[in-house]
Amino acid sequence: MSLRLGDIAPDFTAETTQGTINFHEWLGNSWGLLFSHPADFTPVCTTELGKTALLKGDFEKRNVKVIAVSVDDLDSHNKWVPDIQEVNNVVVNFPIIADQSRNVATLYDMIHPNASEKATVRSVFVIGPDKKIKLTLTYPASTGRNFQEILRVIDSLQLTANYQVATPADWKDGDDTIVVPAVSTEDAIAKFPKGVNVVKPYLRYTPQPNK
Numbered sequence: 001m002s003l004r005l006g007d008i009a010p011d012f013t014a015e016t017t018q019g020t021i022n023f024h025e026w027l028g029n030s031w032g033l034l035f036s037h038p039a040d041f042t043p044v045c046t047t048e049l050g051k052t053a054l055l056k057g058d059f060e061k062r063n064v065k066v067i068a069v070s071v072d073d074l075d076s077h078n079k080w081v082p083d084i085q086e087v088n089n090v091v092v093n094f095p096i097i098a099d100q101s102r103n104v105a106t107l108y109d110m111i112h113p114n115a116s117e118k119a120t121v122r123s124v125f126v127i128g129p130d131k132k133i134k135l136t137l138t139y140p141a142s143t144g145r146n147f148q149e150i151l152r153v154i155d156s157l158q159l160t161a162n163y164q165v166a167t168p169a170d171w172k173d174g175d176d177t178i179v180v181p182a183v184s185t186e187d188a189i190a191k192f193p194k195g196v197n198v199v200k201p202y203l204r205y206t207p208q209p210n211k
């Protein structure tokens with residue numbers, strides 16, 4: 001069965017390019033980004049893993065641990081990593097799971113047989129410190145992911161976990177936010193001292209509360 005938002009991210013133990021990892025233990029109190037790529041030594045994946053490595057500081061700043069997975073074995077991963085590093089001029093600084101048994105791919109429903117019998121699709125799972133799934137995305141093999149969008153969603157998830165706000169279309173860190181419907185306008189005015197702009201009774205903007 002496919003995983004849904006709010007489900008506990010399935011735990012597993014797996015061999016990775018950084019040794020054996022127990023997923024939940026490895027996550028600790030951090031947020032997590034688990035993402036799959038269809039196969040080693042493929043062009044789009046080479047750019048994606050390089051981009052992820054280049055964004056190390058952006059993930060660290062948000063307390064997000066990153067881990068990649070494909071159904072290739074450890075020997076293949078270890079032979080491919082130097083190519084990723086050379087092409088993107090970066091050190092690959094996160095673990096890549098060797099999932100030749102398809103254990104992780106099956107747990108996270110990353111193989112979509114009508115797309116490919118063998119390879120994983122490009123799945124993205126963002127996991128909160130409570131180990132619950134906060135975001136899922138699924139891209140086809142032919143489309144590389146937008147990692148700025150992944151960072152943007154993480155910003156929204158982390159903000160809305162702590163304040164009674166939601167984020168509007170195309171929101172990015174620093175933009176105005178929306179007061180959630182559960183908060184009355186009267187309460188919102190008290191709760192958000194930077195101000196509340198009432199556009200409709202149900203659409204109330206307030207400056208980002210943690211800025």
Ligand code: BEZ
Binds near residue numbers: 039043
């Ligand atoms: C790639 O990563 O470049 C790729 C993988 C599978 C199909 C198409 C592209």
